[in-house]
Amino acid sequence: MKKIPVCENHEIHKNVVDELRPQMLSQEEYNDLSNLFKMFSDPTRLKILSALFQKELCVCDLVALLHMTQSAVSHQLSVLRQNRIIRYRRSGKNIYYALDDEHIQHIYNAGLAHILEEL
Amino acid sequence: MKKIPVCENHEIHKNVVDELRPQMLSQEEYNDLSNLFKMFSDPTRLKILSALFQKELCVCDLVALLHMTQSAVSHQLSVLRQNRIIRYRRSGKNIYYALDDEHIQHIYNAGLAHILEEL
DNA sequence: TAAACATATGAACAATTATTCATATGTTAG
DNA sequence: CTAACATATGAATAATTGTTCATATGTTTA
Numbered sequence: 001m002k003k004i005p006v007c008e009n010h011e012i013h014k015n016v017v018d019e020l021r022p023q024m025l026s027q028e029e030y031n032d033l034s035n036l037f038k039m040f041s042d043p044t045r046l047k048i049l050s051a052l053f054q055k056e057l058c059v060c061d062l063v064a065l066l067h068m069t070q071s072a073v074s075h076q077l078s079v080l081r082q083n084r085i086i087r088y089r090r091s092g093k094n095i096y097y098a099l100d101d102e103h104i105q106h107i108y109n110a111g112l113a114h115i116l117e118e119l
Numbered sequence: 120m121k122k123i124p125v126c127e128n129h130e131i132h133k134n135v136v137d138e139l140r141p142q143m144l145s146q147e148e149y150n151d152l153s154n155l156f157k158m159f160s161d162p163t164r165l166k167i168l169s170a171l172f173q174k175e176l177c178v179c180d181l182v183a184l185l186h187m188t189q190s191a192v193s194h195q196l197s198v199l200r201q202n203r204i205i206r207y208r209r210s211g212k213n214i215y216y217a218l219d220d221e222h223i224q225h226i227y228n229a230g231l232a233h234i235l236e237e238l
Numbered sequence: 239t240a241a242a243c244a245t246a247t248g249a250a251c252a253a254t255t256a257t258t259c260a261t262a263t264g265t266t267a268g
Numbered sequence: 269c270t271a272a273c274a275t276a277t278g279a280a281t282a283a284t285t286g287t288t289c290a291t292a293t294g295t296t297t298a
Contacts, residue, residue: 013177013179013180013183014183016174016176016180017180017183017184019173020170020173020174020176020180020184021184023169023173024166024169024170024184025169027162029234030162030165030166031162032234032237033159033162033165033230033231033234034159034160034161034162034164034165035160036230036233036234037156037157037159037160037165037230038156038160038285040152040153040156040159040160041153041154041156041157041159041160042153042285042286043146043149043150043152043153044286044287045153046149046152046153046156047143047149050142050143050144051139051143054138054139054142055135055139057135057139058132058244058245059244059245059246060132060243060244060245061132061135061136061139064132064133064136065136065139065140065143068287069287069288069289070244070245070246071245071246071247071287071288071289071290072286072287072288073245074245074246074247075246075247075286075287076286077245077246078246078247079285079286084237090245090294090295092244092295092296093242093243093244093245093294093295093296094243094244094245094295095244095245095246101233103229103232103233103236104233106229106232107226107229107230107233108152110222110225110226110229111152111155111156111226112152113222113225114155114220114222114223114226115148115151115152115155117222118151118203161255161256163256163257177274177275178274178275178276179273179274179275187257188257188258188259189274189275189276190257190258190259190260190275190276190277191256191257191258192275193275193276193277194256194257194276194277195256195257196275196276197276197277198255198256209264209265211265211266211274212264212265212266212272212273212274212275213265213274213275214274214275214276
């Protein structure tokens, strides 16, 4: 004789959950938010972002700075671009990338504060 | 006749890169930081975190709130635990989870501010 | 116009990840 | 002690992801 192992029948717990529910975001908002944080979840992208915090840079600058292939850097720039984290402008043969939003640095710094405190 | 397509020979660009380099973090710091943000890069984990911002909860509360299997929730709790994002305490048959650090909510809010502004 | 340069992009591949299923562990009630 | 409950965990799997390789696109120079 099997029972579903979920404690929804406990009245106390049910009330707790009912109180929480209205405060939750929508599925779409959680998706958007997780996609945003995904942009910060790779070391290469973090390097690119922290370089762009300092100044606008072209792709070859980033390639030289990161010691990575041009293709790998370009692919990550493409991801950041598509998620509106960075923007670009063309200048002759070069394409210069820059941050699209000052929020980005704020998110980055909030994370950095956390890992620097963990010593 | 092939040439390496990297603009390091351009003196201007080289100076730019040399100025940036000392400001960069170490590889290990970028790894730690990306791992931290990875914790926020999944909708299920974000739901768990935003629920725990409000109050300490046991696993079955989260299962009821998220409408997910106990196993899926438990696995994500395990990930968050191992990364020291949340802590737990046992109380009888239940295990209660709570945030380990108030930085977590700060990072979350910084991200949330960004997506809510994008309307 | 052709060659060189700077960057982008598609396909392929290995690595990582979120969930499910089955089962194990630890706790309490009877 | 045994059954029921609450939670954890290992294995399997499908989906996602970061990099590489090869090649395409767009710009400038000669």
